[in-house]
Amino acid sequence: xxxxxxxxxxxxxxxxxxxxxxxxxEAPRGVEPGVKPAGSLPRLVFLWENFGPMHADRCDAVAxxxxxxxxxxxxxxxxxxxxYDWVPETGEGFRKVTLHPASRPTGLALLxxxxxxxxxxxxxxxxxxxxxxxxxxxxxCLLRLRGDRVYTMGCSKFDDMPxxxxxxxxxxxxxxxxxxxxxxxxxxxxxxxxxxxxEKRITGVxxxxxxxxxxxxxxxxPAPEGIPFGERHxxxxxxxxxxxxxxxxxxxxxxxxxxxxxxxxxxxxxxxxLEAELRARAEALGIAERVIFHGFLQTDAIARLxxxxxxxxxxxxxxxxxxxxxEAQAMGVPSILSDICGARDSLVRTGVNGxxxxxxxxxxxxxxxxxxxxxxxLWERQCRGAADYAPRGDVPAFAAGVxxxxx
Numbered sequence: 060x061x062x063x064x065x066x067x068x069x070x071x072x073x074x075x076x077x078x079x080x081x082x083x084x085e086a087p088r089g090v091e092p093g094v095k096p097a098g099s100l101p102r103l104v105f106l107w108e109n110f111g112p113m114h115a116d117r118c119d120a121v122a123x124x125x126x127x128x129x130x131x132x133x134x135x136x137x138x139x140x141x142x143y144d145w146v147p148e149t150g151e152g153f154r155k156v157t158l159h160p161a162s163r164p165t166g167l168a169l170l171x172x173x174x175x176x177x178x179x180x181x182x183x184x185x186x187x188x189x190x191x192x193x194x195x196x197x198x199x200c201l202l203r204l205r206g207d208r209v210y211t212m213g214c215s216k217f218d219d220m221p222x223x224x225x226x227x228x229x230x231x232x233x234x235x236x237x238x239x240x241x242x243x244x245x246x247x248x249x250x251x252x253x254x255x256x257x258e259k260r261i262t263g264v265x266x267x268x269x270x271x272x273x274x275x276x277x278x279x280x281p282a283p284e285g286i287p288f289g290e291r292h293x294x295x296x297x298x299x300x301x302x303x304x305x306x307x308x309x310x311x312x313x314x315x316x317x318x319x320x321x322x323x324x325x326x327x328x329x330x331x332x333l334e335a336e337l338r339a340r341a342e343a344l345g346i347a348e349r350v351i352f353h354g355f356l357q358t359d360a361i362a363r364l365x366x367x368x369x370x371x372x373x374x375x376x377x378x379x380x381x382x383x384x385x386e387a388q389a390m391g392v393p394s395i396l397s398d399i400c401g402a403r404d405s406l407v408r409t410g411v412n413g414x415x416x417x418x419x420x421x422x423x424x425x426x427x428x429x430x431x432x433x434x435x436x437l438w439e440r441q442c443r444g445a446a447d448y449a450p451r452g453d454v455p456a457f458a459a460g461v462x463x464x465x466x
Contacts (some may be wrong), residue, residue: 066119085160094115100130102183102349103461105212106301107133109140112358113382115150116269120454122152122463129262129465132156132183133177137163142298144330144355162393173206174201184208184465186241191233199236210464211237214401216246217253231255238419241265241460242402242430243380266380266401270453273389276359282442288435291369292324294392296361299331302377304397304418306340311374311424313344322349323369327373358386365390369438370431375399376418388412393441395427405451412444 082105103121105197107114110133122131131153138160140146149155156171173194177183185202189195190211202209206226215434231254239260248261297303305327316322327337327350334352341347356364362384364369371387373396380401384394388406394413396403407413416423431438450456 074336081188081269100128102130102132102180103465104132104134104180104183104185106136106185108136108185108189108395109138109143109145110135110148111140111143111145112148112272113249113266113268115153115155116265116272116454117457118153118155118270119150120207120267120458122150124455124458125465128409129184130154130383132157132180136169139163146309146357148291151378161412166194167199170197173198177205182207186212186461188212190237191230193218196233196236198309203236205375206369209237210241211251211256212237212241213251214247214266215250216244216379217250218246218399219377219379227254235442238463241457241464244401246401246404247379247400255354258466262463263453264405264456265460266385266387267452268382269388270385273358273362273365273386274366274385275364276362277390278363279390281366281389282368283391285369286367288369288438290368293327293372293388294328294368295363295372295374296328296356296383296386297373297375298329298331299337301333302375304338304376305333307418308372308374308419308424309337309340309344309346309350311421311428312350313346313371314421315432316346316349317430318425321431323432323459324349324351325372326351326353326364326368328353328361328364339400360388362390365392368392370395370413370428370441372398372416372424372428373400373402374385374416374424378402380450385449388445388449388452391442391446391449393431393438393445397433401453406448408448412441412448 105118118131128175133150133153133155135157136159139155155443158176185207187195187199197219198211234254234256240256241263242248242261243264243266252258295308297305299305313324341350352418365387371383371392371394373381373394375397376399378400384402384406385392394407396407396415397418398415399418403415409415414427
């Protein structure tokens with residue numbers, strides 16, 4: 060479906076233009092030379108429902124990329140996530156604004172608060188998630204009418220779920236206000252293109268995490284250094300919900316444990332409505348003593364756990380990307396993941412830094428778990444491969460996409 064022709068896009072204002080009263084361009088007191096005060100800079104606004112650590116990472120990376128050229132604002136709609144119990148994130152290089160710290164208005168009330176933010180802040184270049192939310196769609200239309208540039212961000216793929224033609228047609232209309240997109244991997248790019256975003260206006264790497272932050276939080280060394288090979292365990296980081304396919308993960312682990320005389324433990328990090336059923340299934344499979352349920356962990360605790368991980372396991376039947384793969388690679392940890400996961404498009408290569416398996420194949424997961432658990436040389440090669448691929452998921456890749464769309 061064709062995308063409507065937009066008027067020519069204005070480039071960012073020339074921030075080098077000196078004040079006529081200060082032709083030498085000397086920096087004001089308290090401002091570094093070459094850096095204009097934030098109030099005089101064009102503004103980039105990044106909108107998400109709620110900020111987790113990776114959102115702050117991305118805004119900080121963009122702020123570093125456009126320092127002295129633009130002010131970066133992180134706009135979160137709500138102070139709490141309905142999905143994750145994240146500790147509130149503020150970041151360092153950008154200004155964060157929370158529209159509704161203690162409530163969750165929707166519909167017209169949310170649209171009004173977004174419009175009020177626009178009136179208060181003025182013109183900006185917008186990068187927004189949640190294009191299918193009606194208030195966000197209406198706000199994007201309003202922004203275009205006001206002359207703002209508007210881009211979407213996301214990682215959805217055509218194979219995430221069964222697609223219905225009429226629903227996809229409606230969705231394509233929700234993308235009409237957007238002048239481009241930041242996506243992740245070729246499947247996301249193909250899906251945006253299917254929905255009408257021109258290929259030349261799809262850029263960047265959306266799913267990114269600060270490798271430096273993960274490594275600092277880990278308080279350890281990336282594999283294969285640090286914790287000895289024989290003392291490492293398998294790790295799953297996932298919400299305990301149906302689409303994470305964790306009953307297959309437990310079945311795979313049980314098959315692996317039955318074939319290994321000294322099976323490594325499995326650490327399962329996450330919370331959700333299936334916890335009681337998963338615990339009962341572990342008991343029925345005779346692996347309950349070897350499966351450690353941690354509940355929801357903040358990013359720093361995940362990073363520390365990854366320092367002792369042999370391999371990350373991800374068995375999802377629906378997974379737009381899987382940011383934890385980046386976190387694992389930051390610590391040199393290979394991944395055994397479902398071919399549904401978007402991360403496999405750009406980050407995981409079978410035999411190089413992990414293995415890709417069909418989500419309904421517990422025997423396949425068990426085979427590769429045993430292979431990595433018993434072949435130290437192979438595991439060490441996979442660790443080096445994971446470290447080599449990790450920069451593809453680092454936040455400068457996101458900032459580069461923003462820079463490309465700013466041209």
